[in-house]
Amino acid sequence: MKRLITFASILIIASSFLLFKKEKPVFYIIGDSTVRNGDGTGKNNQMGWGTVIIPFFDTTKIDVRNHAIGGRSSRTFITEGRWNKILETLKEGDYVIMQFGHNDAGPLDDTARARGTIKGIGEDSTEIYNPIRKIKEVVHSYGWYMRRYVKEAKAKNAIPIMCSLIPRENWKDGKVVRSADSYALWAKQIAEQEGAYFIDLNELISAKYEEMGEQEVHKFFPADHTHTNLEGAKLNAEIVAKALKKINPGKIKNYMTK
Numbered sequence: 001m002k003r004l005i006t007f008a009s010i011l012i013i014a015s016s017f018l019l020f021k022k023e024k025p026v027f028y029i030i031g032d033s034t035v036r037n038g039d040g041t042g043k044n045n046q047m048g049w050g051t052v053i054i055p056f057f058d059t060t061k062i063d064v065r066n067h068a069i070g071g072r073s074s075r076t077f078i079t080e081g082r083w084n085k086i087l088e089t090l091k092e093g094d095y096v097i098m099q100f101g102h103n104d105a106g107p108l109d110d111t112a113r114a115r116g117t118i119k120g121i122g123e124d125s126t127e128i129y130n131p132i133r134k135i136k137e138v139v140h141s142y143g144w145y146m147r148r149y150v151k152e153a154k155a156k157n158a159i160p161i162m163c164s165l166i167p168r169e170n171w172k173d174g175k176v177v178r179s180a181d182s183y184a185l186w187a188k189q190i191a192e193q194e195g196a197y198f199i200d201l202n203e204l205i206s207a208k209y210e211e212m213g214e215q216e217v218h219k220f221f222p223a224d225h226t227h228t229n230l231e232g233a234k235l236n237a238e239i240v241a242k243a244l245k246k247i248n249p250g251k252i253k254n255y256m257t258k
Contacts, residue, residue, distance in 0.1 A: 033070030092157035101165035101183035
């Protein structure tokens with residue numbers, strides 16, 4: 001009888017431990033093809049930095065989930081329901097790192113993509129007919145959508161980290177052409193206004209490219225001037241990881257490899 005009681009007690013304790021065991025935090029990554037290209041295998045010789053950043057994390061302590069997808073803007077990642085899907089599981093102590101901008105400059109209502117946003121961070125909006133979704137849609141500014149990501153992440157007690165978009169391989173007089181007066185600036189402004197962490201990837205990567213030189217950097221872009229190959233993605237992921245350790249949002253260094 002005593003043995004039965006003891007065994008039953010052990011089962012109850014074990015069950016309680018499993019029930020109340022704290023879930024690992026999740027590091028969510030959202031963005032466009034420069035963050036995750038295609039199916040993430042690099043079969044088209046194009047790779048996003050989010051696909052190769054996992055080795056910088058101790059996955060026994062934190063889950064890394066790359067939800068970035070090619071072709072999306074700050075607007076369409078929301079309108080396609082991808083952000084709401086993340087919100088369903090987003091919890092206190094999770095992280096959301098976001099990088100949009102490359103596709104936001106497109107048309108608002110063309111028949112090919114209909115993914116553009118209004119330039120800037122204001123409250124401007126316009127109603128359009130979306131020929132892809134076949135509905136009327138109110139389109140807002142880039143800043144409006146980025147602000148929404150931050151606010152809704154914080155409402156879940158998650159930690160938002162905003163990145164400026166990585167630079168394209170465009171050079172002028174030996175310097176990488178930056179987006180310091182447009183999307184990179186707007187991302188920084190929203191992060192400051194909404195109290196999000198900020199990583200200026202546009203500047204950090206541009207500076208690294210200039211240090212390496214145009215000829216060497218050109219090897220990272222075999223297909224076009226926007227998408228890196230595996231080696232370029234690894235370099236960008238390393239820059240992201242170093243920046244994360246430096247700003248240490250939510251003590252994320254505790255979840256990262258040394």
